[in-house]
Amino acid sequence: MVVGGCLLGVGAAQAQDVVTLRDIFAIETVQTGMAFPSSIAFAPAPDDRIFYVERFTGNIRIIENGVLLPAPFANVPDIATAGEQGLLTITLDPNFAANGFVYVYYTQVAGPPVPIEPTWRSIQDQVFSARCASCHVNPSAPAGLSLVESDSYAALVGVASTQVPALERVEVGNPDDSYLVRKIEDHPSIVGQAMPPTGALLDPDIMLAVRDWITAGAPYNPGDPSNPPQVFRNRILRFTAVGDTGTNPTIVLDDIPAGFIHNGGSIEFAHDGTLIVQVGEHGDGNAAQSLGTLAGKILRINADGSIPLDNPFVGVPGAREEIYSYGNRNGFGIAPDPIDFFSPPRVYVSENGPGNNDELNIIESGGGDNFGWPFVTGIVGNPSYTDPIFAWNPVTAPTGIIRYSGGVYHPSYDGNLFVSLYNLRELVLFSGDFTAVISRFELTPDGSSLVRASDLMVARFPGNPRPIELTQGPDGLVYFTMVNVSTSDGTLYRIVKTDDDDDGCGNASDPAPGVFSADGDGDSYGADCDCDDA
Template structure:
């Protein structure tokens, strides 16, 4: 994500004052341009935006409305991890937590953290790559199977991969991962280590949906001969469902469900069965989308943000699917859930998006095909992931090398 840094006058400033001024200027610039999708913290300086071309007006549904409320919650830190990325609650109330360097851990809600679980595939850790999402098989209660998405190393550069395995006791009180096999790999590979996507969600019919980022390349999102910048749908063994929208279409990957995505980090099936996705925009234009089979969501033909140049808005291309809602400045969305419970009053069925740049949760309400931001929950840290736990509690993972697992309760 591009960010601009302005350099103030340094006359008569001490070295410490210069440092403070630089940090303040950087923070202001990040907010101003809506930056924040560089997961590894790399700050880049963009080239100038052409001034001769006026910025087209965005479509009304993609224009952010004012935040309705700011909601306070209580925070209880439970455990600390090395670059945590995702979590999944087991039926017994414990949870699995992934760490991007390649470790999977079993954690109790009281904060007891296991040693790294053996059997996890080797990951390509670097840039934004590493171990990403973890998901339970719909029949986990009987087959103990889990799915992991991760950056897999190869001579052609890392690629997003999905593997499945079975959680098993090792006989000494620990858990290991057995019968591990890769069921899907993104194509083509890229030497760029950004924009993997990697979020997973199971549909009611048991098929698995996976978000695949465009690896910061732009054009591959529109190339149907590859799976970069796509949402894909596969069976739990990696085979392709016969009713996928492009099955039988020459030159098109048959696992593709939708395309034209940039860096999709949120994916959830709602209580009504519809699929919703959130993704990071470039300089502005983070998106909240309703996903339809075969839909083209426009990247990099259109966007509600810019990318070193002014991009056309969705309103200029009615043949492309516009977001239900977009954010400029960005929130830099991470994981996403639909909350289904009563512990947090009036939140039932609202979507909660983890915010990296917004440093908290963003609450979105959907009515039909209209989405509105209704509240922000400030947590004063970059939030990578959010999940609902036992007794309708909420849990978040902070981003970074000392990211914490935090329980949230109504204030």
């Protein structure tokens, strides 16, 4: 959430264990010990509170005066936490100071859980689709390793393992010698890394169902794939803050399609007071092209859940009128334009591709764009679809996105897009640490197209964390969370400027840190260090 105001009153200190690889910035630690902070939101000045959500616990937490309050603001009940589900996003009403409204987007358990049965259908839904999604249940899975529903049975039963050829992936009637069983039960001396590689191992009752299915002859009994049990839904819920307590939970938008994967989940208010909502296609690419469902869409609704009359599909027969764009696969970041106040708003969107072509998209004022999924990805020049302004290859899994309007860094950063990259990281040899990247995209003055791409931040973090949330604080600084997805341990950081004269050379290496250097090459970034020179 982007808000304006004065200096944020939090007790931040420079992160001693983080090494920045550019000396014009430093990284300060704002809060440690956070439980998978998937999204944060700042209360407007003079309120100094930071709200955030814990993805797996359902708790909404508050940091006040640099202290994490011991009692949650609220707990969202019936959170679903398999795959890419959870309590995903939080944002505050533009009139929060007056009404105290806090909005969250989450995946809810919408019905009784489907029993874990020794059937191929149950295993497909509750093992492969739920826990193997990031590596195996997507179109980019390596040949022979796809666990997409149409491929999984043929890829497993009676097929020799590529890692341990003496074992079949599923040996009919013999779970003990099935590679799949040894993989999910974690026998590292035989099969190497366990499956799934991150997070907890499968529950014992799920492992038992897999064993029983194999013992029974691994029958192909899919049931009715056209009508799988719907036990999840995504929902937007609003709380009213009374002090540091959330009260009066109210459903704003319900029955948003959900799945084990591709739930999207970013929600942000635009300048006109409408709420922009990012919804994934829950693994069903064709749904992204259907105007009759909210899956695979960017939505625009009023704060009370009603439909803005100037939405692009208002009055279109069979169309959901909440839709602002379609043909979207899945993403974790939207940024309604905070600078150019078009009405309806322009929205910048980060989008995750299948195995190539992660995208940076723009929904121009008025919406109605079709970004092409599942028929096209990347920049293709097909007039039937809207091309992204940038595509990542190889993929980087972009997460948070903002259009910077803080005015704290060098003036050349104003109006830029910043995007955090979940997968663009490198292991630092001999340390076990990883570098993390926040990309920078300079735009034309009207904000409609790309000038060039570079990096805002490249930094080395201890352990194995990944950037999740990215936002702008009321002090004009960029804030981001890093989360170790194996342990859920998270930290909130902010980026401060260490280049007093804005010449592209950090104070520590600038022979005259109080004097702006001559711009010898005419690129407007300074000359003596010129960190941003392309």
